Amino acid sequence: MQTGLKERIAQMQQKLSSRQPMGEIHADSQLFVTPEPVCDRLVTLADIRPGDRVLEPNAGTGAILRAVLAAQPAARCECVEVNYALVQHLLSAFPGVPVSCEDFLNFSPVKPFDRIIMNPPFRHAVDLKHILHARTMLAPGGNLVAICSNGPRQQKALCDLAVYHETLPRGTFAYTDVTTMIVLIDAE
Secondary structure, three states, X not given: OOOOHHHHHHHHHHHHHOOOOOOOOOHHXXXXXXXXXXXXHHHHHHOOOOOOEEEEOXXXXXXXXHHHHHHOOOOEEEEEEOOHHHHHHHXXXXXXXXXXXXXXXXXXXXXXXXXXXXXXXXXXXXHHHHHHHHHOOEEEEEEEEEEEEOOHHHHHHHOOOOOEEEEOOOOOOOOOOOOEEEEEEEOO
């Protein structure tokens, strides 16, 4: 592990554990909490309306969910998270919001969603799989707003699908220097 990374992970663990116990966070966990200004940007782009069904896949600590509920308290939200400790945190922090504990790529909703807002894991271009899987869950007229790697595979696969995309500044996520972008994709 590179010098300084262990210290940054320890700081992240301490910051998160001061909110609610969630167990160990490791560099390989792919948990990179979405910064509040980025969450607000995602929610603005999603244009959530009262009563919309909103999904946050790979919800982690619920940073995006928090921004959704702050902007549109009448949204009907749901989350998916694979980490059991984080699921317990989400259930405690957001009473009444259904949380499914499973790998998002295995998740199949009963009803489609009007809005899906996500920051999926990036390793091995799995962000593409998560985004394309999420798109199949959109209701007619719905949209998906996602953060993804700003690599050539993502640009090739997503920029033509997106009705809007923007590059985020390098270093947006405190514990990685991966270049990222936001994509807004409408339902098929």
